Amino acid sequence: MNWPYELQIGWRYTRAGRGGRRNRFISFISGVSMLGIALGVAALIIVLSVMNGFQKEVRDRMLAVISHVELLSWQGEALPDWQATARRAAEHGQVQGTAPFIVSQALIVRGDGTRGAVVRGIDPAREPDVTPLAQELRQNGALARLQPGAWGVLIGIELARSLGVHEGDKITLVAPSGDVTVAGTMPRYKPFTVVGIFNAGHYEYDSGLAMIHIEDAARFFRVEGPTGVQLRLKDVHQARQVAGQLNAQMGQEVRVRDWTRSNAAWYDAVQVEKRMMGIILTLIVAVAAFNLVSTLVMTVTDKQADIAILRTFGASPRSIMGIFMVQGAASGVIGTLSGVALGLLVAFNIDVIVPAIERLLNVSFLPGSIYVISRMPSDPQSEDIVPIVLISLLLAFLATLYPSWRASRVQPAEALRYE
Numbered sequence: 001m002n003w004p005y006e007l008q009i010g011w012r013y014t015r016a017g018r019g020g021r022r023n024r025f026i027s028f029i030s031g032v033s034m035l036g037i038a039l040g041v042a043a044l045i046i047v048l049s050v051m052n053g054f055q056k057e058v059r060d061r062m063l064a065v066i067s068h069v070e071l072l073s074w075q076g077e078a079l080p081d082w083q084a085t086a087r088r089a090a091e092h093g094q095v096q097g098t099a100p101f102i103v104s105q106a107l108i109v110r111g112d113g114t115r116g117a118v119v120r121g122i123d124p125a126r127e128p129d130v131t132p133l134a135q136e137l138r139q140n141g142a143l144a145r146l147q148p149g150a151w152g153v154l155i156g157i158e159l160a161r162s163l164g165v166h167e168g169d170k171i172t173l174v175a176p177s178g179d180v181t182v183a184g185t186m187p188r189y190k191p192f193t194v195v196g197i198f199n200a201g202h203y204e205y206d207s208g209l210a211m212i213h214i215e216d217a218a219r220f221f222r223v224e225g226p227t228g229v230q231l232r233l234k235d236v237h238q239a240r241q242v243a244g245q246l247n248a249q250m251g252q253e254v255r256v257r258d259w260t261r262s263n264a265a266w267y268d269a270v271q272v273e274k275r276m277m278g279i280i281l282t283l284i285v286a287v288a289a290f291n292l293v294s295t296l297v298m299t300v301t302d303k304q305a306d307i308a309i310l311r312t313f314g315a316s317p318r319s320i321m322g323i324f325m326v327q328g329a330a331s332g333v334i335g336t337l338s339g340v341a342l343g344l345l346v347a348f349n350i351d352v353i354v355p356a357i358e359r360l361l362n363v364s365f366l367p368g369s370i371y372v373i374s375r376m377p378s379d380p381q382s383e384d385i386v387p388i389v390l391i392s393l394l395l396a397f398l399a400t401l402y403p404s405w406r407a408s409r410v411q412p413a414e415a416l417r418y419e
Contacts, residue, residue, distance in 0.1 A: 029291075029294065029295045029298065030292075030295045030299075030331055032291065033289075033292050033295050033335070034331050034334050034335035034338070036287070036288030036291055036335070037285060037288045037289055037331075037332060037336060037338075037392060037396065038335045038336070038338040038339035038342060039288070039342075040281065040284040040285035040287075040288045040339065040392070041335070041336055041338075041343060041388060041389070041392050042340075042342040042343035042346065043284065043343070044278065044281040044282065044284075044285065044343070044388050045339070045340065045343025045346075045347055045380065045388060046343050046346050046350070046378075047277055047281060048277070048278060048381075048388075049343075049347035049350075049378045049380040049384070050347075050350065050376060050378050051270075051273070051274050051277065052274075052378075052379035052380070052381055052384070053377025053378040053379040054377055055270050055379075056377065056379050058202070058266075059236075061200060061201045061202040062202055062205075062259070062266075063131075063132075063236060063259060064131065064132040064133045064200055064201070064202075065131060065133050065202060065205045065209065066131065066205075066230075066259060067099075067130045067131060067230035067231055067232055067259070068130075068231060068232055068236055068239045068242075068258065069230075069231040069233065069239055069242060069243050069246065069256065069257070069258045069259070070228050070229070070230055070231070070256070070257045071085055071086075071089060071228055071229040071231065071250065071254045071255070071256055072227065072255045072257060073227050073254070073255070074255060077223065077227065078223045078224040078225040078227055079225065079226055079228065082100050082225060082226045082228075085229055085254060086098040086100070086229045088249065088250070089229065089231055089246060092245065092246065092249075093234075094234050094235065094242045095231050095232070095233060095242075096129075096232045097126075097129030097231070097232040098126070098129065098130065098229055098231055098232075099122070099123055099126035099127050099129055099130045099229070099230045100123055100126070100225075100226035100228070100229055100230075101120055101122055101127075101214065101227070101228055101229070101230055102120070102214055102217040102221060102226055102228075103118060103119070103121070103227065103228065104118075104119055104175075104176065104217075104221050105117070105118060105119070105176050106119045106173050106174060106176065106210075107173070107174040108155075108163065108171055108173055108174075108210065109171065109172040109173075109189070110163040110164065110165055110170075110172070111164075113162065113164065115162055115163060115208075117155075117159060117208050117209060118209050118210070119210045119211075119212060119217065119221075120210070120211050120212075120217075121211075121212055121214040121215075121216065121217020121218065121221075121226075122134070122146070122211050122212075122213070122214055123213075123214045124138070124144065124146050124213065127143070128143070129232060130230040130231065130232040131230075131232070133198060133200055136198075137196065140196075142154060142195065142196030142198070145196060146195065146211070146212065146213045147213065148213050148216060149215070149216070150195075150213075150216075151190065151192050151212075152192065152193050152194075152195035152212065152213070153171065153173070153192040153193065153210050153211065153212050154194075154195060154196045154197070154198055154210065154211040154212075155171075155194060155197060155198075155209070155210045155211075156197070156198060156199070156200065156206035156207055156208070156209050156210075157197050157198065157199045157206050158203060158206040158207035159206065159207050159208065159209070159210070160194070160197045162207065165194055166194070166197075167194055167195065167196060167197055168193065169194050170191050170192070170193055170194075171191070171192055171194060172189050172190070172192070173189060173190055173192055173210075173220065174187055174188070174189045175187070175188040175189070175190075175220060175222075188220075190220055192212065214226060231246075236259075239258035239259055239260055240258055240260055240261075242258070243256045243257065243258035243261075244256075278384075282388075282391060285388075285391065285392050285395060286395050288335070289332065289392065289395035289398075289399050290395070290399045291399075292332065292396060292399040292400065293399050293402060293403060295328075295331070296327065296328050296399075296400060296403030296404070297402075297403045297406070299324065299327065299403070300324060300406055300407040303407075304410055307320055308410060308411075311410070317408035317409070318408065320404075320407050320408045320410070321405060321407060321408040322404075323404075323407070324400065324403055324404040324407045325397075325400045325401075325404045327400075328396060328397075328399060328400030328403070328404070329393075329396060329397055331396065332393055332395075332396020332397065332399070332400075333393065333396070335392075335396070336389055336392040336393055336396070339392070340385065340388075340389060343380075343385075344380060347378045347380045348378070348380065350376050350378040351375060351377075351378070354375075355375075
């Protein structure tokens with residue numbers, strides 16, 4: 001197949017490494033430029049994959065405890081007709097399960113120990129429809145021990161450790177609002193029996209969440225019924241869109257909140273951090289890409305006689321420019337594809353590479369005593385990799401414009417005067 005001569009000559013210049021010390025030096029500089037692009041692209045892919053992995057790991061542990069969307073009453077009051085609200089929400093195509101709940105703050109007292117906690121009143125029959133943690137508790141039988149009127153409670157493992165309690169022990173819950181008597185407002189408290197201890201794998205919930213039967217919660221917190229309805233969706237990433245649609249459907253009677261807004265600080269921090277890391281590492285790729293400028297300028301200077309001869313044979317300035325653009329673009333493509341291959345190789349095998357490095361250096365990057373996650377997660381995503389590839393190729397292309405334009409301006413008579 002007869003390729004255009006611009007492509008053939010440009011590719012030949014890319015591979016040139018012989019012909020004297022100067023050519024070898026230019027070839028070395030070109031190789032360094034390609035290596036820089038490859039390492040920058042690989043670093044971007046690896047870092048963003050690890051950040052995606054951490055985000056997915058923490059999000060999955062968080063959503064094992066909480067629902068995707070909540071329909072809440074205003075001022076913490078009981079929903080007027082929670083069954084009708086649940087039925088209306090279930091008509092949405094994304095909603096897979098619904099469950100009523102009551103939630104409030106309370107103090108948990110055990111001897112001299114006192115801890116604040118979120119107390120959630122749940123329906124043991126319907127809670128597994130919305131949270132994976134409830135499914136696990138149903139399988140091990142702990143959820144069945146929450147019986148109305150038995151005043152049983154399920155608490156997180158970190159909360160149990162801080163209070164020094166075990167299954168079967170008694171704890172006292174103190175409600176945030178007291179009873180008004182002739183002697184003043186007296187705190188309202190109730191002894192509960194610990195019927196189970198759960199481990200959600202998320203410190204915030206393991207150390208600050210307690211679950212009781214929804215009927216016990218209604219009596220203890222003095223509400224007439226559920227204060228909200230939890231929803232589980234088919235696609236967790238659609239939570240904001242579904243919440244907006246349900247908010248328009250429910251009107252002003254119900255407050256709709258999705259998991260990204262109930263955990264807004266964490267969600268927004270992750271998004272900002274990922275965006276900033278992408279910008280910083282893209283600058284590394286840009287530095288490596290613009291190293292191609294010096295490589296091509298040196299090549300143009302070295303090849304002035306060749307350019308002059310091509311011009312005398314009838315090559316147009318546009319063709320000369322195309323030759324050096326092919327050379328620079330080839331370097332950018334090779335560096336980018338090499339970086340993608342290296343980045344994906346590391347990203348998909350990071351669960352093997354990191355433990356090997358930890359054993360070699362006798363260190364632990366994620367100590368289990370400090371971090372909830374004890375392994376390095378990785379989740380390469382095409383929506384990150386494709387922009388990285390396009391940006392790297394664009395930067396490499398832009399880096400070829402000035403040297404290629406300079407090559408096209410070489411005058412044959414001036415270049416051959418001293419040859």
